[in-house]
Amino acid sequence: VPVLAVVGRPNVGKSTLVNRILGRREAVVQDIPGVTRDRVSYDAEWNGRAFTVVDTGGWDPDARGLAERIKAQAEIAVGLADAVLFVVDASIGITDADEAVVRVLRKSGKPVVLTANKVDDERAEIEAYGLWNLGLGEPHVVSALHGRGSGDLLDAVLEVLPKAPEAGEKAIGGPRRIAIVGRPNVGKSSLLNKLAGEERSVVDNVAGTTVDPVDEIVDLDGDQWRFIDTAGIRKRVKEASGHEYYAWLRTSTAIERAEVCVLVLDGSQSVAEQDLRILQEVREAGKALVIAFNKWDLVDAERRYFLDREIERDLVQVQWAPRINITAKTGWHIDRLVPALRRSIEGWETRVTTGALNAFLGRIVAEHPHPVRSGKQPRILFGSQVQTAPPTFKLFTTGKLDAGYERFVERRLREEFGFVGTPIEIKVQPRE
């Protein structure tokens, strides 16, 4: 799905505009200085086309000046997005911070949709046309608050976004997209360096951009693989200095763009809150997953014992993910990564025929009927797999299913059909 990044100074109305784009299906929090937001990407749709909106407006309490912050936002946005929605406040005009963004955007060569917000009357509209001077093309005048102009704006956005493949269809051809994710210092860049080796010859330079190459294509085991946002993995010096929000923005966007994620954990340390947060993001984004326990050279028998307990306790939600133990520093066992990636992708793209699925559903329902709830016993009537990548099932039922029963169905689906390395989504449709 193509990615649209929304960039702009605080208070220009980014969040209101993003809410407009999403049709208010999800509430986006306002810019509040000092507050770091978790959620940065949202699913959007306009005229039947799906895209992802990344709101870069979150605040990093550690960050220094405003101009620096917004420039960093813009750099990340142009690195990761297919197109940028640049929002300026027409009632104020262009500020120095805006100018810095304009330079980044112009240099990038990425399509930009320039948006002049807070154009609430005709006079403001005439003034907004002065923004042609920025060299970013036509200024689209909107009033996010009143919804004015937002339809035209979305049309303009669709025009510059690349077409996504049909829903449920994978982008055929082209290397598989992998995101290496994990908290700092677990060994992500060591792993990437080992995988890419010396012959890091094929660097994917996005045509016409002067920003760092973001993805890298590497030949491994007879196939090409595309490593997403290697600039983030290789941590540019500027970002290494505690800009936690930007790190999260990068991680979250990389997950969004990937087909399969490698979560790198430090095997010598306990599973941390941040690891679980990344896992949650991978599951919610519906991506295939491989878990790599790195620094295995530091894992002794005692640590191993505790690690096994932690896996049972903290990683129970992702029991289905292949796990490999590696030492990125020496390259030990990193050849196990590609087979694990292949298994996960295979699970992610598995399609079960409607016949096989319903034979199976009939069997499990007979073996283990839904418990009776206030005199009623919901039954599964029929099911079908409506999507792959990730496998998504629709179950038509006579009533709502208990969460526990849904988990039972998921567990049995996995026992029956595999689905290694992939989250599964089950949508229940009760008959009215």
Ligand code: GDP
């Ligand atoms: P990143 O922040 O996740 O990219 O982590 P780095 O790749 O920069 O690694 C952080 C530190 O861990 C560096 O000092 C590495 O040399 C070290 N390191 C990485 N992999 C291993 C490993 O497998 N074993 C050991 N002992 N150290 C490692």
